[in-house]
Amino acid sequence: MAQVITVTSGKGGVGKTTSSAAFATGLAQRGKRTVVIDFDVGLRNLDLIMGVERRVVFDIINVITGEAKLNQALIKDKRVDGLYILPASQTRDKDALTHEGVGKIIEELAKDFDYILCDSPAGIERGALHALYHADQAIVVTNPEVSSVRDSDRILGVIQSRSKRAEEKREPVKQHLLLTRYDPVRVERGEMLKLEDVLEILAIPLLGVIPESESVLKASNSGNPVILDNESTAGQAYADAVARFLGEDRPQRFLEVEKKKGLFGRLFGGRAA
Protein backbone atom coordinates (compact mmCIF):
# COMPACT_ATOMS: atom_id res chain seq x y z
CA MET A 1 0.00 0.00 0.00
CA ALA A 2 1.37 3.42 -0.96
CA GLN A 3 2.29 5.89 1.75
CA VAL A 4 1.42 9.55 1.29
CA ILE A 5 4.07 11.84 2.79
CA THR A 6 3.39 15.55 3.02
CA VAL A 7 6.30 17.97 3.30
CA THR A 8 4.96 21.03 5.05
CA SER A 9 5.92 23.91 7.35
CA GLY A 10 3.41 26.71 7.54
CA LYS A 11 6.13 29.27 6.87
CA GLY A 12 7.51 29.89 3.38
CA GLY A 13 11.13 29.73 2.34
CA VAL A 14 12.26 27.22 4.96
CA GLY A 15 13.26 24.43 2.57
CA LYS A 16 10.12 22.42 1.76
CA THR A 17 10.77 22.22 -1.96
CA THR A 18 14.49 21.56 -1.48
CA SER A 19 13.60 18.78 0.98
CA SER A 20 10.81 17.31 -1.18
CA ALA A 21 13.16 17.06 -4.16
CA ALA A 22 15.96 15.55 -2.06
CA PHE A 23 13.71 13.13 -0.22
CA ALA A 24 11.87 11.90 -3.30
CA THR A 25 15.16 11.38 -5.12
CA GLY A 26 16.60 9.59 -2.08
CA LEU A 27 13.65 7.22 -1.79
CA ALA A 28 13.90 6.38 -5.50
CA GLN A 29 17.66 5.83 -5.12
CA ARG A 30 16.78 3.26 -2.48
CA GLY A 31 14.60 1.41 -4.97
CA LYS A 32 11.20 2.79 -3.94
CA ARG A 33 8.84 3.85 -6.71
CA THR A 34 8.27 7.49 -5.84
CA VAL A 35 6.24 10.36 -7.24
CA VAL A 36 6.59 13.92 -5.98
CA ILE A 37 3.67 16.30 -6.47
CA ASP A 38 3.99 20.09 -6.52
CA PHE A 39 0.96 21.54 -4.72
CA ASP A 40 2.11 25.14 -5.07
CA VAL A 41 -0.40 25.98 -7.79
CA GLY A 42 0.32 29.33 -9.41
CA LEU A 43 3.92 29.34 -8.18
CA ARG A 44 5.39 26.08 -9.33
CA ASN A 45 9.08 25.64 -8.56
CA LEU A 46 9.62 21.98 -7.90
CA ASP A 47 10.14 21.50 -11.65
CA LEU A 48 13.13 23.88 -11.51
CA ILE A 49 14.66 22.26 -8.44
CA MET A 50 14.25 18.84 -10.06
CA GLY A 51 15.64 20.22 -13.34
CA VAL A 52 12.68 19.13 -15.47
CA GLU A 53 11.20 22.56 -16.21
CA ARG A 54 11.72 22.28 -19.95
CA ARG A 55 9.80 19.04 -20.14
CA VAL A 56 6.55 20.11 -18.51
CA VAL A 57 3.63 19.55 -20.86
CA PHE A 58 0.66 19.02 -18.56
CA ASP A 59 0.15 19.69 -14.88
CA ILE A 60 -2.03 18.58 -11.98
CA ILE A 61 -4.84 20.95 -12.98
CA ASN A 62 -4.94 19.55 -16.54
CA VAL A 63 -5.43 16.12 -14.95
CA ILE A 64 -8.17 17.35 -12.63
CA THR A 65 -10.07 19.03 -15.47
CA GLY A 66 -9.68 15.96 -17.68
CA GLU A 67 -7.58 17.71 -20.30
CA ALA A 68 -4.82 15.18 -19.80
CA LYS A 69 -4.43 11.70 -18.40
CA LEU A 70 -2.41 11.27 -15.24
CA ASN A 71 0.32 9.24 -16.92
CA GLN A 72 0.72 11.96 -19.53
CA ALA A 73 1.31 14.61 -16.88
CA LEU A 74 3.87 12.56 -14.96
CA ILE A 75 7.45 13.44 -15.85
CA LYS A 76 9.89 10.56 -15.58
CA ASP A 77 13.21 11.50 -14.05
CA LYS A 78 16.17 10.73 -16.31
CA ARG A 79 18.70 10.31 -13.49
CA VAL A 80 17.06 7.95 -11.03
CA ASP A 81 14.85 4.97 -11.89
CA GLY A 82 11.34 4.90 -10.49
CA LEU A 83 11.17 8.65 -9.83
CA TYR A 84 8.37 10.79 -11.26
CA ILE A 85 7.30 14.41 -10.92
CA LEU A 86 3.78 15.80 -11.17
CA PRO A 87 4.07 19.56 -11.71
CA ALA A 88 1.79 22.28 -10.44
CA SER A 89 0.05 24.64 -12.81
CA GLN A 90 1.77 27.95 -13.45
CA THR A 91 -1.13 29.80 -15.00
CA ARG A 92 -4.08 28.96 -12.82
CA ASP A 93 -4.86 29.68 -9.21
CA LYS A 94 -5.23 27.52 -6.13
CA ASP A 95 -9.01 27.33 -6.50
CA ALA A 96 -8.56 25.09 -9.52
CA LEU A 97 -7.56 22.31 -7.10
CA THR A 98 -10.60 20.43 -5.92
CA HIS A 99 -10.95 18.08 -3.02
CA GLU A 100 -12.40 15.40 -5.25
CA GLY A 101 -9.86 15.91 -8.03
CA VAL A 102 -6.88 15.60 -5.71
CA GLY A 103 -8.43 12.55 -4.08
CA LYS A 104 -8.77 10.77 -7.40
CA ILE A 105 -5.18 11.51 -8.37
CA ILE A 106 -3.81 10.19 -5.06
CA GLU A 107 -5.98 7.10 -5.36
CA GLU A 108 -4.73 6.38 -8.87
CA LEU A 109 -1.08 7.01 -7.95
CA ALA A 110 -1.40 4.76 -4.91
CA LYS A 111 -1.89 1.77 -7.23
CA ASP A 112 1.46 2.31 -8.88
CA PHE A 113 3.83 3.86 -6.32
CA ASP A 114 5.40 3.06 -2.97
CA TYR A 115 5.61 6.69 -1.90
CA ILE A 116 3.63 9.78 -2.89
CA LEU A 117 5.37 12.95 -1.71
CA CYS A 118 3.35 16.15 -1.52
CA ASP A 119 5.36 19.39 -1.62
CA SER A 120 3.10 21.83 0.22
CA PRO A 121 2.80 25.53 -0.47
CA ALA A 122 3.33 27.96 2.43
CA GLY A 123 0.44 28.99 4.63
CA ILE A 124 -2.30 27.06 6.37
CA GLU A 125 -5.06 27.63 3.83
CA ARG A 126 -6.52 25.92 0.75
CA GLY A 127 -3.33 24.85 -1.00
CA ALA A 128 -1.62 23.64 2.17
CA LEU A 129 -4.79 21.83 3.24
CA HIS A 130 -5.03 20.00 -0.09
CA ALA A 131 -1.40 18.93 0.31
CA LEU A 132 -1.85 17.55 3.82
CA TYR A 133 -5.36 16.09 3.63
CA HIS A 134 -4.32 12.65 2.38
CA ALA A 135 -1.15 12.40 4.45
CA ASP A 136 -0.19 9.17 6.20
CA GLN A 137 3.02 10.82 7.35
CA ALA A 138 4.11 14.44 7.56
CA ILE A 139 7.63 15.83 7.37
CA VAL A 140 7.54 19.18 9.10
CA VAL A 141 10.37 21.33 7.78
CA THR A 142 11.54 23.82 10.38
CA ASN A 143 14.37 26.36 10.60
CA PRO A 144 15.98 27.09 13.98
CA GLU A 145 14.27 30.44 14.17
CA VAL A 146 11.30 31.72 16.19
CA SER A 147 8.70 32.35 13.49
CA SER A 148 9.44 29.06 11.75
CA VAL A 149 9.08 27.08 14.98
CA ARG A 150 5.82 28.81 15.79
CA ASP A 151 4.41 28.17 12.31
CA SER A 152 5.48 24.53 12.52
CA ASP A 153 3.53 24.22 15.74
CA ARG A 154 0.47 25.66 14.04
CA ILE A 155 0.73 23.33 11.07
CA LEU A 156 1.07 20.37 13.47
CA GLY A 157 -2.27 21.40 14.93
CA VAL A 158 -3.81 21.63 11.46
CA ILE A 159 -2.52 18.14 10.58
CA GLN A 160 -4.06 16.78 13.76
CA SER A 161 -7.46 18.30 13.08
CA ARG A 162 -7.92 18.67 9.32
CA SER A 163 -6.32 15.60 7.75
CA LYS A 164 -8.38 12.76 6.36
CA ARG A 165 -7.02 10.48 9.05
CA ALA A 166 -8.26 12.91 11.69
CA GLU A 167 -11.68 13.23 10.05
CA GLU A 168 -12.07 9.48 9.84
CA LYS A 169 -10.75 9.08 13.40
CA ARG A 170 -8.07 6.67 12.22
CA GLU A 171 -4.57 6.36 13.62
CA PRO A 172 -3.13 9.90 13.47
CA VAL A 173 -0.70 11.13 10.83
CA LYS A 174 2.85 10.17 11.75
CA GLN A 175 4.85 13.36 12.25
CA HIS A 176 8.57 13.88 11.67
CA LEU A 177 10.72 16.92 12.32
CA LEU A 178 13.27 17.91 9.69
CA LEU A 179 15.36 20.76 11.01
CA THR A 180 16.99 22.52 8.07
CA ARG A 181 19.46 25.36 7.48
CA TYR A 182 21.13 24.49 10.77
CA ASP A 183 24.30 26.49 11.30
CA PRO A 184 26.44 25.03 14.14
CA VAL A 185 28.66 28.13 14.18
CA ARG A 186 25.73 30.38 14.96
CA VAL A 187 24.29 27.86 17.40
CA GLU A 188 27.61 27.80 19.27
CA ARG A 189 27.64 31.59 19.36
CA GLY A 190 24.18 31.46 20.88
CA GLU A 191 22.60 33.24 17.93
CA MET A 192 20.50 30.36 16.73
CA LEU A 193 18.12 27.98 18.48
CA LYS A 194 19.81 24.66 19.07
CA LEU A 195 18.41 21.29 18.11
CA GLU A 196 17.52 20.40 21.71
CA ASP A 197 15.51 23.63 22.07
CA VAL A 198 13.45 23.00 18.95
CA LEU A 199 12.87 19.36 19.91
CA GLU A 200 11.78 20.37 23.37
CA ILE A 201 9.28 22.89 22.04
CA LEU A 202 7.77 20.93 19.17
CA ALA A 203 8.05 17.53 20.85
CA ILE A 204 7.84 15.36 17.73
CA PRO A 205 10.34 12.70 16.64
CA LEU A 206 13.43 13.94 14.80
CA LEU A 207 14.02 12.69 11.26
CA GLY A 208 17.14 14.70 10.65
CA VAL A 209 19.10 17.92 10.79
CA ILE A 210 20.17 19.44 7.47
CA PRO A 211 23.05 21.90 7.83
CA GLU A 212 23.11 25.28 6.12
CA SER A 213 25.15 24.57 3.02
CA GLU A 214 26.34 26.43 -0.04
CA SER A 215 25.80 23.33 -2.12
CA VAL A 216 22.02 23.83 -1.89
CA LEU A 217 22.25 26.93 -4.07
CA LYS A 218 24.58 25.14 -6.50
CA ALA A 219 22.09 22.29 -6.67
CA SER A 220 19.18 24.56 -7.50
CA ASN A 221 21.25 26.46 -10.06
CA SER A 222 21.88 23.27 -11.97
CA GLY A 223 18.55 21.57 -11.30
CA ASN A 224 20.01 18.56 -9.52
CA PRO A 225 18.48 17.71 -6.14
CA VAL A 226 21.19 18.24 -3.51
CA ILE A 227 21.04 14.60 -2.40
CA LEU A 228 22.77 13.72 -5.70
CA ASP A 229 25.80 15.67 -4.44
CA ASN A 230 27.52 13.05 -2.28
CA GLU A 231 30.27 15.46 -1.33
CA SER A 232 28.03 18.01 0.28
CA THR A 233 27.08 17.95 3.94
CA ALA A 234 23.45 18.74 3.08
CA GLY A 235 23.34 15.92 0.53
CA GLN A 236 24.74 13.46 3.07
CA ALA A 237 22.36 14.68 5.77
CA TYR A 238 19.38 14.13 3.44
CA ALA A 239 20.65 10.63 2.60
CA ASP A 240 20.85 9.90 6.35
CA ALA A 241 17.30 11.19 6.84
CA VAL A 242 15.98 8.96 4.05
CA ALA A 243 17.77 5.96 5.58
CA ARG A 244 16.24 6.72 8.99
CA PHE A 245 12.84 7.09 7.39
CA LEU A 246 13.27 3.59 5.99
CA GLY A 247 14.09 2.28 9.45
CA GLU A 248 17.88 2.37 9.51
CA ASP A 249 19.81 3.59 12.51
CA ARG A 250 22.03 6.52 11.56
CA PRO A 251 23.69 8.87 14.04
CA GLN A 252 23.14 12.61 13.57
CA ARG A 253 26.03 14.36 11.85
CA PHE A 254 27.00 17.96 11.17
CA LEU A 255 25.71 19.23 14.53
CA GLU A 256 29.06 20.48 15.76
CA VAL A 257 31.35 23.20 14.47
CA GLU A 258 34.14 21.67 12.44
CA LYS A 259 37.19 21.87 14.66
CA LYS A 260 39.80 20.51 12.29
CA LYS A 261 40.36 23.66 10.26
CA GLY A 262 43.86 25.12 10.61
CA LEU A 263 44.72 28.80 10.80
CA PHE A 264 44.53 29.15 7.02
CA GLY A 265 41.12 27.54 6.90
CA ARG A 266 39.85 29.84 9.61
CA LEU A 267 41.16 32.93 7.85
CA PHE A 268 40.06 32.15 4.33
CA GLY A 269 37.47 29.40 4.64
CA GLY A 270 33.87 30.28 4.13
CA ARG A 271 31.09 28.12 5.39
CA ALA A 272 31.14 24.39 4.94
CA ALA A 273 30.30 23.13 1.45
Add this chain to the structure above:
Amino acid sequence: MSWLDFFRAQKPPAASASQAKDRLQIILAHERVSRDGDDFLPKLQQELLEVVARYVKVDANKVQVNLERGQGMSTLEIGVELPGNGTAKRSAA
Protein backbone atom coordinates in the same frame (compact mmCIF):
# COMPACT_ATOMS: atom_id res chain seq x y z
CA MET B 1 35.99 46.87 2.12
CA SER B 2 38.77 44.89 3.75
CA TRP B 3 41.78 43.53 1.93
CA LEU B 4 40.22 40.07 2.17
CA ASP B 5 37.29 41.22 0.07
CA PHE B 6 39.76 42.23 -2.59
CA PHE B 7 40.92 38.62 -2.98
CA ARG B 8 37.37 37.33 -2.91
CA ALA B 9 36.37 39.69 -5.70
CA GLN B 10 39.00 38.13 -7.96
CA LYS B 11 37.25 34.78 -7.98
CA PRO B 12 35.58 33.95 -11.31
CA PRO B 13 31.81 33.55 -11.06
CA ALA B 14 30.80 30.02 -10.14
CA ALA B 15 29.84 27.86 -13.10
CA SER B 16 26.55 26.88 -11.53
CA ALA B 17 25.30 30.47 -11.57
CA SER B 18 25.68 30.68 -15.33
CA GLN B 19 23.83 27.38 -15.60
CA ALA B 20 21.05 28.97 -13.57
CA LYS B 21 20.95 31.96 -15.90
CA ASP B 22 20.78 29.81 -19.03
CA ARG B 23 18.00 27.67 -17.62
CA LEU B 24 16.01 30.71 -16.55
CA GLN B 25 16.37 32.47 -19.89
CA ILE B 26 15.02 29.47 -21.74
CA ILE B 27 12.12 28.69 -19.45
CA LEU B 28 11.06 32.30 -18.92
CA ALA B 29 11.05 32.97 -22.67
CA HIS B 30 8.54 30.15 -23.02
CA GLU B 31 6.47 31.15 -20.01
CA ARG B 32 6.17 34.77 -21.10
CA VAL B 33 4.82 33.73 -24.47
CA SER B 34 2.24 31.33 -23.05
CA ARG B 35 1.23 33.68 -20.23
CA ASP B 36 -0.98 35.80 -22.50
CA GLY B 37 -2.42 33.17 -24.79
CA ASP B 38 -4.28 30.11 -23.63
CA ASP B 39 -2.13 27.05 -23.29
CA PHE B 40 -2.65 25.29 -26.60
CA LEU B 41 -1.13 21.93 -25.71
CA PRO B 42 -4.24 20.27 -24.26
CA LYS B 43 -6.22 21.32 -27.31
CA LEU B 44 -3.51 20.24 -29.71
CA GLN B 45 -3.43 16.84 -28.11
CA GLN B 46 -7.19 16.49 -28.25
CA GLU B 47 -7.36 17.38 -31.93
CA LEU B 48 -4.45 15.12 -32.82
CA LEU B 49 -6.24 12.30 -31.04
CA GLU B 50 -9.44 12.99 -32.97
CA VAL B 51 -7.53 12.73 -36.23
CA VAL B 52 -5.88 9.47 -35.20
CA ALA B 53 -9.23 8.14 -33.97
CA ARG B 54 -10.66 8.55 -37.46
CA TYR B 55 -8.37 5.77 -38.61
CA VAL B 56 -7.86 3.56 -35.56
CA LYS B 57 -9.38 3.03 -32.17
CA VAL B 58 -7.01 4.57 -29.59
CA ASP B 59 -6.99 4.58 -25.84
CA ALA B 60 -6.23 8.09 -24.55
CA ASN B 61 -4.16 6.47 -21.81
CA LYS B 62 -1.84 5.04 -24.44
CA VAL B 63 -0.85 8.42 -25.81
CA GLN B 64 2.42 9.92 -24.58
CA VAL B 65 3.21 13.56 -25.10
CA ASN B 66 6.83 14.60 -24.57
CA LEU B 67 8.13 18.10 -24.85
CA GLU B 68 11.66 19.45 -24.67
CA ARG B 69 11.88 23.23 -24.61
CA GLY B 70 15.04 24.63 -26.09
CA GLN B 71 16.51 27.94 -27.10
CA GLY B 72 14.75 29.08 -30.26
CA MET B 73 13.21 25.66 -30.86
CA SER B 74 11.18 23.09 -28.97
CA THR B 75 10.48 19.49 -29.81
CA LEU B 76 7.09 17.98 -29.25
CA GLU B 77 6.93 14.23 -29.54
CA ILE B 78 3.63 12.43 -29.53
CA GLY B 79 3.69 8.67 -29.15
CA VAL B 80 0.51 6.81 -29.99
CA GLU B 81 0.27 3.16 -29.16
CA LEU B 82 -1.75 1.64 -31.97
CA PRO B 83 -3.72 -1.52 -31.24
CA GLY B 84 -3.00 -4.70 -33.15
CA ASN B 85 0.27 -4.30 -34.96
CA GLY B 86 2.49 -3.05 -32.14
CA THR B 87 3.52 0.46 -31.30
CA ALA B 88 3.94 3.29 -33.74
CA LYS B 89 5.72 6.52 -32.97
CA ARG B 90 4.80 9.75 -34.63
CA SER B 91 6.82 12.87 -34.18
CA ALA B 92 5.91 16.46 -34.79
CA ALA B 93 8.15 19.45 -34.31
